[in-house]
Amino acid sequence: MNATSQSYQVRVSGSGVAIVLAAATLGLAALILTIERGLTGWSFAITFGVLISVGEMVQFRVDRSRNRAPIATSAALGYAMLRGPEVGVPPDVAQVVAVVTIATIAGLVPRVVAGLRWEVVISARRVLSVAAATAAFSAVIPNDMQWDGTWSHALPLTAAMFLAVLTAGISDALVGAGQATEAFNRPFPAALRDELVVLARIGLGMGISGVLLASCTSLVGLWAPPLIIVPLLLTQFAFRRFASAQRTYRATVRSMARSTEIAGFSSPGQNARTAQLAIAIGNDLGLTPARMEALEYAALLSGVGQLALADPSPGGASLLRNREERQQAAEIGASIIERSGVLDHVAEIVRHSNDPYRQGRANNSDIPVESGIVNIALAYEQLAGEGSGQSAAKAMESIGLGIGAEYDPVVVESLRRVVGRGFRF
Incomplete structure (x- = not known):
């Protein structure tokens, strides 16, 4: 949803x-x-x-x-x-x-x-x-x-x-x-x-x-x-004028997110599906509305840094890239977002969205939990999203193998609850 x-x-x-x-x-x-x-x-x-x-x-x-x-x-x-x-x-x-x-x-x-x-x-x-x-x-x-x-x-x-x-x-x-x-x-x-x-x-x-x-x-x-x-x-x-400006702002973010799909660096609808799952996890964890908004924007813009890479990922599957390329793309994406001047918190989420949990948030509480949510939402979407050919159970099994090392255990448990309630893209 x-x-x-x-x-x-x-x-x-x-x-x-x-x-x-x-x-x-x-x-x-x-x-x-x-x-x-x-x-x-x-x-x-x-x-x-x-x-x-x-x-x-x-x-x-x-x-x-x-x-x-x-x-x-x-x-x-x-x-x-x-x-x-x-x-x-x-x-x-x-x-x-x-x-x-x-x-x-x-x-x-x-x-x-x-x-x-x-x-x-x-x-x-x-x-x-x-x-x-x-x-x-x-x-x-x-x-x-x-x-x-x-x-x-x-x-x-x-x-x-x-x-x-x-x-x-x-x-x-x-x-x-x-x-x-x-x-x-x-x-x-x-x-x-x-x-x-x-x-x-x-x-x-x-x-x-x-x-x-x-x-x-x-x-x-x-x-x-x-x-x-x-x-x-x-x-x-x-207030109505303010609301209109907010709608324009939101539409701009969504347009930026679609740029990776147009360029072939992500599959059609991939960013929206990632955001959809990230929002479900954020709701399950009880994030505040302001953090939920930043989480949604970060999930939508999480792939924008791939535009600086040499070639698109096959089918938009960034998991097929090596760790160095993924983190490089995340850093570039965060830098692009920071240039807007109003999305600094979103940029910080994106910057750490490909950090392994063990080398990232496990040792640095300053890294927002939203980064871990985007990370696992990206992974699940690529494992169980449209055209992946994998079931939700198989995707959860693959993610479970990385719990505590690649993925935040708290976020993984939240994902289990979300999927267990029948979440579908």
């Missing part, structure tokens, strides 16, 4: 179906209760519903892990925490969940019609996390407690708002970690760590925006949402 397909894999996994069904059931139950009790605060429900829908429509992707909809999340959290003189009767838990569910669906429909990327699981997760936040906030703050200018109300309201934001973030992080464990075979602690890092970086900003939306709207009415959302929208457009 490569990095570009991860988001789609999450949507069709067993946990993804369960999340969507849970959100749909909760939303339907909340809608029925709201219809029975009657909707309070029509103007606030419509305003925040529109904000959530617009946020869903203009969602974007920054880190390749999933789409982000900061405006939708902030608006949903803000609606859940309305308490103030301008609000009157605040929405109850059922009404918040119903409005968020309907607005989310309304925002996704245009993306579906336009053929844009959409992730129903991520949207369903947002509904569930906002429901958890609303329940936490309502459990602490009674309906009659409002912003009235006194510390006796302001302190508990502020504390409850941040409790609600924290509840939403942690509940979503737990669900996301479970998804990553199922879909990508990442260790749960590592997956939870990654989710919490995202929570600290992006979730905190969305949570604070939600607090500002709730408090300002509660005090001054519906003049507040535009004043807070417009700057957030401008920031989102800046």
Whole structure:
């Protein structure tokens, strides 16, 4: 499974179906209760519903892990925490969940019609996390407690708002970690760590925006949402430009990787298959997202140094070259990558990607484990990849003979687990 397909894999996994069904059931139950009790605060429900829908429509992707909809999340959290003189009767838990569910669906429909990327699981997760936040906030703050200018109300309201934001973030992080464990075979602690890092970086900003939306709207009415959302929208457009630059950057790396195939130094698709396996091993070992990205780039570019050799390897099988030639190619490849000025860590991985474990990482902990991953991914691809004629069992047997000498034992065990789970190129 490569990095570009991860988001789609999450949507069709067993946990993804369960999340969507849970959100749909909760939303339907909340809608029925709201219809029975009657909707309070029509103007606030419509305003925040529109904000959530617009946020869903203009969602974007920054880190390749999933789409982000900061405006939708902030608006949903803000609606859940309305308490103030301008609000009157605040929405109850059922009404918040119903409005968020309907607005989310309304925002996704245009993306579906336009053929844009959409992730129903991520949207369903947002509904569930906002429901958890609303329940936490309502459990602490009674309906009659409002912003009235006194510390006796302001302190508990502020504390409850941040409790609600924290509840939403942690509940979503737990669900996301479970998804990553199922879909990508990442260790749960590592997956939870990654989710919490995202929570600290992006979730905190969305949570604070939600607090500002709730408090300002509660005090001054519906003049507040535009004043807070417009700057957030401008920031989102800046992030979208950054995401576009990242996509261009990634496409450039892939183009560089294909140069060895065009020149005949590697077989068609060999670099992509090597990266695919390297990513699977990196997921199994629980590498951080930043290290996973560097690992993928290193695997894609691991053969670029062969362009300086006199002639291509037969069928792209660099294992047929002697040790000196392989290490020379790795050094040349690292030098080429370093000239980009932004891939220094990737260059270091490639530089040591043909070092024998016993003479390399076993005696030098500064050599990144990613080098050992690329080394073994290259070997396995050439032994068991397309056109190799060898089975996975035979390839693992050959690799096993080099454990501790040629290959890092930790990485070999990870490869065994990955192959044992049915990995296929």
